[in-house]
Amino acid sequence: DTAVSQTPKYLVTQMGNDKSIKCEQNLGHDTMYWYKQDSKKFLKIMFSYNNKELIINETVPNRFSPKSPDKAHLNLHINSLELGDSAVYFCASSQVQASEQYFGPGTRLTVT
Amino acid sequence: AQSVSQHNHHVILSEAASLELGCNYSYGGTVNLFWYVQYPGQHLQLLLKYFSGDPLVKGIKGFEAEFIKSKFSFNLRKPSVQWSDTAEYFCAVNARGYQKVTFGTGTKLQVIP
Numbered sequence: 416d417t418a419v420s421q422t423p424k425y426l427v428t429q430m431g432n433d434k435s436i437k438c439e440q441n442l443g444h445d446t447m448y449w450y451k452q453d454s455k456k457f458l459k460i461m462f463s464y465n466n467k468e469l470i471i472n473e474t475v476p477n478r479f480s481p482k483s484p485d486k487a488h489l490n491l492h493i494n495s496l497e498l499g500d501s502a503v504y505f506c507a508s509s510q511v512q513a514s515e516q517y518f519g520p521g522t523r524l525t526v527t
Numbered sequence: 528a529q530s531v532s533q534h535n536h537h538v539i540l541s542e543a544a545s546l547e548l549g550c551n552y553s554y555g556g557t558v559n560l561f562w563y564v565q566y567p568g569q570h571l572q573l574l575l576k577y578f579s580g581d582p583l584v585k586g587i588k589g590f591e592a593e594f595i596k597s598k599f600s601f602n603l604r605k606p607s608v609q610w611s612d613t614a615e616y617f618c619a620v621n622a623r624g625y626q627k628v629t630f631g632t633g634t635k636l637q638v639i640p
Binding site: 456460471505507512513514517519520521 | 563569571621625628629
């Protein structure tokens with residue numbers, strides 16, 4: 416059983432489009448995260464939710480909007496995609512905030 | 528604010544060589560420390576963690592790390608690397624009371640058979 420799953424694994428789209436990435440965890444964790452990993456492998460946190468409540472909202476454009484319908488799911492919606500949004504987006508979860516994290520397989524987003 | 532630095536960006540070793548990857552953090556208070564590994568094309572996995580207690584922490588796959596508070600360091604070690612250890616290694620820190628885990632910029636390890 417996959418602990419943290421993301422869909423889709425690959426996403427190729429054009430500038431200006433709107434897209435969503437879905438994340439689900441079956442670990443029973445209370446906290447979920449979205450990270451962006453750029454081409455240099457730098458990993459930067461974007462958002463964190465604890466039991467459906469937004470805890471961390473880093474300086475990301477408001478074109479990015481997370482949604483947590485329940486504590487097992489954290490989706491990421493991106494409006495008006497730009498070239499600079501191309502990256503690998505990782506979802507993660509942890510039992511409590513800022514403890515050891517379990518990462519999903521990543522979604523490679525390519526904006527053309 | 529917490530921060531973490533990994534000074535080795537790219538390390539190349541031959542199989543059976545010993546490994547030490549540096550990690551330094553900046554925060555004056557109590558911290559939780561982590562090492563994660565990302566194999567090519569895969570997601571990050573936890574190698575080991577330090578919260579409290581024995582500063583020498585053993586992780587999976589023969590890795591260990593030592594927390595030296597006076598040096599603000601948490602270096603990763605392995606006595607004998609294998610080709611399968613080729614990966615990107617990330618150190619991460621969480622300052623107690625902060626809600627965020629901050630990752631270092633990663634060290635790419637390449638092991639030559």
